[in-house]
Amino acid sequence: MTHSHQPLTLVPFEPTPRQREILEHAFELVQQSGLTHLTLRKVAERVGFTEAAIYRHFPSKAALVDALVRTLGGRLLGPIRELAADLSVPPSVRLERMVRHHVGILRATGGLPIILVAEGLATGDTELMDRLRSVMSAYVGLLAGVLAEIGLPAGVPPAQQALLFIGLPAALGMQLRAFPDLALTDPQADELVGYYVRALTGAARDRAEVNP
Structure with missing residues (x-):
């Protein structure tokens, strides 16, 4: 079955200071090992948070990406x-x-x-x-x-x-x-x-x- 999707409009992301910190570390991880290997656990380790704390800012990997x-x-x-x-x-x-x-x-x-x-x-x-x-x-x-x-x-x-x-x-x-x-x-x-x-x-x- 084929589904049609409307193109998404790019709405600029306006992060909180904590989200900005998380994003910068996520950028570094993607640069090093690619998008496929990015996980919220790895981001949490890089930032120095618990994985649960990351989920408070980004509820899923999809939201982070x-x-x-x-x-x-x-x-x-x-x-x-x-x-x-x-x-x-x-x-x-x-x-x-x-x-x-x-x-x-x-x-x-x-x-x-x-x-x-x-x-x-x-x-x-x-x-x-x-x-x-x-x-x-x-x-x-x-x-x-x-x-x-x-x-x-x-x-x-x-x-x-x-x-x-x-x-x-x-x-x-x-x-x-x-x-x-x-x-x-x-x-x-x-x-x-x-x-x-x-x-x-x-x-x-x-x-x-x-x-x-």
Whole structure:
């Protein structure tokens, strides 16, 4: 029997100070051993709580993972929305700044979004999958809006073009996880993002107008 599900809207998670502490330790555990091996018992041990105390703040692993996704999604999408909306800046420069922010999130978290997306979409948990897709869809929509302003003569709709600009940050995130010895330095990653975006958009002229 097939069930239909309405996509979830990403509502920013506003944690209490104690929940914020728990989330930071949960982020560390996911970075180290993945989402599959995350348990409330392990989080409790890391924080120094009893497992029962963790349940007072997050009633289940699903609730904790949902908070992780919403927190990370907010860190990604909040600044991205502001960058996309800054019409005082040429669209190609806005696009470059948006991709830089995405790369910055991945590098600051050791590629954590890659783990959440890859493992989360494989869980079969429909609500988690919808939550992840809501973040990804919102991001694609913001990129597509800026790409529509640029008007690339690619013969491909902006939403599909947007996936290419998610691809570079995703590749850099996978590099951090799978090939840490080959990981780029911050200046190298910054230079590569600029080159990549300008190469795909032919936007060197816009970059000359505004120094990002």
